[in-house]
Amino acid sequence: MKSYHADERGYYGxxxxxxxxxxxxxxxxxxxxxxxxxxxxxxxQEEFHQxxxxxxxxxxxxxxxxxxxxxxxxxxxxxxxDLCHTGAHKVNNTIGQILMAKKLGKNRIIAExxxxxxxxxxxxxxxxxxxxxxxxxxxxDIARQAPNVARMKMLGAEVRPATSGSKTLKDATNEAxxxxxxxxxxxxxxxxxxxxxxxYPDMVARFQSVISEEIKQxxxxxxxxxxxxxxxxxxxxxxxxxxxxxxxxxxxEVGIIAVxxxxxxxxxxxxxxxxxxGKVGIIHGSKTLLxxxxxxxxxxxxxxxxxLDYPGVGPMHxxxxxxxxxxxxxxxxxxxxxxxxxxxxxxxxxxAIETSHALAIFEERKFNPxxxxxxxxxxxxxxxLQNYIDYFxx
Amino acid sequence: MNRIKQKxxxxxxxxxxxxxxxxxxxxxxxxxxxxxxKNGVDLIEIGLPFSDPLADGPxxxxxxxxxxxxxxxxxxxxxxxxxxxxxxxxxxxxxxxFNPVLQYGVEAFCAQCEKIGxxxxxxxxxxxxxxxEEYETIFKKHGLINVFLITPQTSDERIKAIDDASExxxxxxxxxxxxxxxxxxxxxxxxxxxxxxxxxxxxxxxVGFGISNAETxxxxxxxxxxxxxxxxxxxxLTENGVDRIGDFVKQIR
Numbered sequence: 001m002k003s004y005h006a007d008e009r010g011y012y013g014x015x016x017x018x019x020x021x022x023x024x025x026x027x028x029x030x031x032x033x034x035x036x037x038x039x040x041x042x043x044x045q046e047e048f049h050q051x052x053x054x055x056x057x058x059x060x061x062x063x064x065x066x067x068x069x070x071x072x073x074x075x076x077x078x079x080x081x082d083l084c085h086t087g088a089h090k091v092n093n094t095i096g097q098i099l100m101a102k103k104l105g106k107n108r109i110i111a112e113x114x115x116x117x118x119x120x121x122x123x124x125x126x127x128x129x130x131x132x133x134x135x136x137x138x139x140x141d142i143a144r145q146a147p148n149v150a151r152m153k154m155l156g157a158e159v160r161p162a163t164s165g166s167k168t169l170k171d172a173t174n175e176a177x178x179x180x181x182x183x184x185x186x187x188x189x190x191x192x193x194x195x196x197x198x199x200y201p202d203m204v205a206r207f208q209s210v211i212s213e214e215i216k217q218x219x220x221x222x223x224x225x226x227x228x229x230x231x232x233x234x235x236x237x238x239x240x241x242x243x244x245x246x247x248x249x250x251x252x253e254v255g256i257i258a259v260x261x262x263x264x265x266x267x268x269x270x271x272x273x274x275x276x277x278g279k280v281g282i283i284h285g286s287k288t289l290l291x292x293x294x295x296x297x298x299x300x301x302x303x304x305x306x307x308l309d310y311p312g313v314g315p316m317h318x319x320x321x322x323x324x325x326x327x328x329x330x331x332x333x334x335x336x337x338x339x340x341x342x343x344x345x346x347x348x349x350x351x352a353i354e355t356s357h358a359l360a361i362f363e364e365r366k367f368n369p370x371x372x373x374x375x376x377x378x379x380x381x382x383x384x385l386q387n388y389i390d391y392f393x394x
Numbered sequence: 395m396n397r398i399k400q401k402x403x404x405x406x407x408x409x410x411x412x413x414x415x416x417x418x419x420x421x422x423x424x425x426x427x428x429x430x431x432k433n434g435v436d437l438i439e440i441g442l443p444f445s446d447p448l449a450d451g452p453x454x455x456x457x458x459x460x461x462x463x464x465x466x467x468x469x470x471x472x473x474x475x476x477x478x479x480x481x482x483x484x485x486x487x488x489x490x491x492f493n494p495v496l497q498y499g500v501e502a503f504c505a506q507c508e509k510i511g512x513x514x515x516x517x518x519x520x521x522x523x524x525x526x527e528e529y530e531t532i533f534k535k536h537g538l539i540n541v542f543l544i545t546p547q548t549s550d551e552r553i554k555a556i557d558d559a560s561e562x563x564x565x566x567x568x569x570x571x572x573x574x575x576x577x578x579x580x581x582x583x584x585x586x587x588x589x590x591x592x593x594x595x596x597x598x599x600x601v602g603f604g605i606s607n608a609e610t611x612x613x614x615x616x617x618x619x620x621x622x623x624x625x626x627x628x629x630x631l632t633e634n635g636v637d638r639i640g641d642f643v644k645q646i647r
Binding site for chain 1: 444445446447448449451452455459462467468469491492493494495496497498518519520521524542543544545547548549552567570571572575
């Protein structure tokens, strides 16, 4: 059977692999050779699941959003990743990777962050384990995400500004990779999404797969069936999407819907809709779809949501798009903000702006009344309050 | 015979210089190449600038960014170089990241290189296995030598595999670092230089990263066939412009 999972060389169809300079080869190779074995160790599994339960607060609820369902004449469930410790799904991955780093004998952690959610989730697990933590963050993002910078500092992390290039997430990632080149022995790099060289996309997807694993059990208990008709998630790099898609990738009767940020509109020149605007290329060590000039220079994306503001997309998602397995929809800033406001008023849940993009599809796309649609509510909106305030003049 | 191989047969230590095409000024490319040859440099690495140079430190990042801002792009570089073989005979290598080559089209890129008289490519993020499976025949068809990197962390087994896949020379990265990050060599480097020298590889090694002056050039080439200077030359161009390239070369050897 055709599989939409990574093969053993880290390829999803033609996408993925490890396009890295030799300086990174030993680091990635050490990880590649060990990650599956370590993840399969009973002691690893036990500690991972214990922490997910007691520290993160899993399982997160699968909540039937009645008023939202009524409005859109379909059955909408929300997977409440916003209730995770630190406020988003990001921590599922950082818990997994900090345990991985310990098993590999690493005593220093580096990470990149855009809006700061992954940085906070990394700083959190480093505090938990008493491991040194350096987070790279674009100089521009540091200025516009002050509360998360303060959180990371409180948690004991050092936040280093990325001053190269466009001074945002892509450059923070470059700086983290350069740090890893300069510190190949003692340092583990916790990538925050299903991007980067093999084995990162597969490893991060596996750590996030707890999301769809839980949905299967929860839906079985509530609806009497494991499989919804659709799973929906927003995609920047695509880690929350990888988590909710994971156990349904090879279940053809489950529709997969990925929602990208159209920014001010796909043709506006200010967008982050990679599937629509990207071409096959190499970014951060992975062959995937990315936004670039005709000449192969990586371009700067735009979205009101810092978490979707990435010029590439994980290779799993590039393959879902190219193969037609996934349905890709892009949502503008404006429609996302309205959807965020709507969820707040209808369900009493203020979502992260990233998540608001996924919620906005109900205005765009019709579902049948008896469809079961599960949306990954990937994060809560506390971090975006200032954005909501400015946008709606609250 | 390929000009790189020919040069490597000479009984001398090879001085290779890297610069970013399109820097400091868009049209400096040809003059820099001509002046480097005139002043006795043995090999030139022409940097094709990239927006996201992962393996490079601040100096080459900045020269790449400036070159792109000046308007450098792949087709323009080929245009600038189209008559280069009328004036120079020095071996020329294009060094860059894989994505711009992929977008130009690997076959088309290699064909252009052959037409111009480029002798080899260094694409650090084109991995060994992908090269062998997908691109080796194309490179060979166009007479291009592909140069691989090794680092102090590269295992002996992998060094042997890289040696087998190489023709020409092996680019020996002197330390676990990005370009321009470290100055000078310590005992870790001497151990590494010794280890590699004792391996008896088929291909000569040229050391890069951390070489900036006569002293480091001499240290790097005690065991190895040659050494590459990149960031230090770019810094020199930033401070002195392109009119006194000879002075820079003379202070190396």
